[in-house]
Amino acid sequence: MTAERPAPPEQSVVLALEAVDVWLSGRRILDSVSFELGTGEFVGLIGSNGAGKTTLLRVILGLQRPTSGRVLLGDEARSRGNRSIGYVPQKALLDPDVPLRARDLVGLGIDGDRFGMPRRSAKRAGAIEEMLHAVGAQHYADARVGELSGGEQQRVLIAHALISRPRLLLLDEPLANLDIRSGQEIIELLERIAKEQAVTVLLSAHEINPLLPVMNRIVYLAAGRVASGTTDEVVRPEVLSKLYGHHVDVLRVHGRILVVSGPGSGDEETLSASPALVVG
């Protein structure tokens, strides 16, 4: 199962990080992070809580300035508020009181950063309708966003992020608040979008297994350091032991992966959310 992942298509570099260091209040959060992502890749940013995933995403978004190192988008240096990146934040559950229909929120993805009142046009409405269909949200397009379920809101937020036609779609823990089936559907949706729209999808998660069938590339983050490549290249005891700085075992059980921090260290850490998941 793990061997039959699609090989990453050969293409241009969408995002490159070169030796990025981030220090926050005297602590080194990111330690010489370097990797490249190509067009249309489906990339999992994997790491346990506190490994630096959110900081790394903020660096890519331009919301956190690296202490040293460079972030390149295509060939350009990163600038704040670049429209070539779409972003779906963590736990972005919306307030039920906000009077916005799903289609209004998607529309804000087109021009929400512009000053002045919105202008309606048939072209704009058509683009919104098309994007709602692309994410399978057409049935609740006229419902208040805040009253939708977590998975439905996730789809609408993805449509919001995608409608400005970014080359890179970042999602911070999109599976965290979803039940297993909704999470699975979101993964399938993102995989389809990456292929159909030639968008690079970078999604952070602390659980590796749901992503195994779809990832072209894994960016594995531990203790602020990164290893990047295919799952088979990265999720190996030698590579991860070096990353964590102590011995790590990688167990493969029925096509699932369990990463176990070294014996006797007292801080066993697994990348599966629960043992039940591994057994089941």
Added chain:
Amino acid sequence: MHQLYTAVFEPGFFSSEPVRVALGVGAMVAIVSALVGVFTVIRGQSFGGHALTDVATAGGSGALLVGMSPLSGFVLGGVLGAGAMEMIGVRRARGRDLATGIVLGAATGVAALFLYLDTTSGATTGATQQILFGSIFVIDGSTVHYVEGFGSLALVLLGFIYRPLLLSSINTDIARARGISVRLVGTLYMLVLALSVGLSSLAIGTILSTALLIGPAAAALRLTKRMGWTLAVAASIGVGATWIGVLLAYDSYYWGSSGNGWPVSFFIVGLVFLAYLASGLPVVRAVTGRRMPSDLNVPVVER
């Protein structure tokens, strides 16, 4: 028929100059307050809005003390108060609460002093009533121009920041990732809020101006599911309550034998409150198509 007409509109209502001014000023004030109020409610800044009314009290009573018009004091006080809250840290939830509380407390203390001095100085013995409960029937011509000016400025600014404000009110992370300066937009919004509070303080008084800011918006948010309608319904409720309030206050001069009317602010605020209560009635919701949160049944599309 004629009897009914004169019972509703007591003699002289439409020919009275103060009434005409009150209807015009009231409409402008109600529209600005309602539109700004929708964002105030969405952003959860009702308390901040109320704190600004206390600063406006200090500003308005201070203006009277030095012989200026209360409106300039309301607006100046509101803008300075908004600036102070922004500086102390209005952006973080806890910081915002703190900033609001500190500014509110300090302003109320100053207002207590100014109002005391106003009432004891003799020339403006009605100051407390005028500042705290409004003066919509005694607005002079030059003040009308200021109301139009400040009101238009607030509406233009709100229209200018409309989309970035909406996006950053929904989720600051999304807004920042889009390159929106959440801080700049938030500061401009506080300025608009200060203008709005200044205007409603003039009309119905500083103490009651929160009602005109929050009430119509809160009712409209219960009745509508898209921003355009929310704004329209909020403005309608605000203007409706203000106009009917002015009418009732005028009529109230004829109710008793004493010849004293009831305060217009009481009627406006009471009507706003009734509108909010009505917006929760199932029958009203059925007409507007908005369901109660409890009987939400979101269509299940996942197969």
